[in-house]
Amino acid sequence: DIEMTQSPSSLSASVGDKVTITCRASQTITRYLNWYQQKPGKAPKLLIYAASNLQSGVPSRFSGSVSGTDFTLTISSLQPEDFATYHCQQSYSPPPTFGQGTKVEVK
């Protein structure tokens, strides 16, 4: 199975900050990478698919990029509703696998 590793596992930030989360795959997955946001007690919500495509209805402050096997989720200006846990997931090769999550907390 393809192993997904996120960094950092958690971070503290303030409203208005630029936040960057990284996800690394254990092998090449080209652009087959999705990002999800999860709030406590809620189901994950799809933010970005195929590395850099914004899901319908997701604010444009969220963006995704890829360099080799490293994927980045960027929040350009953190908003109060963005404090949550973010998960990456590879869809390149079954079974689909997820990163361990990155919790974005209030500084």
Added chain:
Amino acid sequence: QVQLVQSGAEVQKPGASVKVSCEASGDTFIGYTIHWVRQAPGQRLEWMGWINTGNGNIKYSEKFQGRVTITRDTSASAVYMEVGSLRSEDTAVYYCAREMPIEYVWATNRYLDDAFDIWGQGTMVTVSS
């Protein structure tokens, strides 16, 4: 827009079975593939298997093969996931999620991909004696 509504929380004893339902409301989900994903406390999301609601094809994670059964009832617009021989490590929130097919062009190449675009609200299953 379809919504996925799951059955309520369950408490089961070790060795027992649990069956979780996932019903579509607001639109049909016939023809889509529905996946099951679980999240144990403090653990990452873990994929369990999928069922194609149209043709009934099923695929299980090797980890759960033989212990998990996924079924569908098209007349009820529902999918079910049963876990047998429960153990304490199966304590988790279980989610159903719809697979969204994706097609896009990148650098002149055409790609087919997928993501989980609609999720159920989750069902907490607690395994405790």
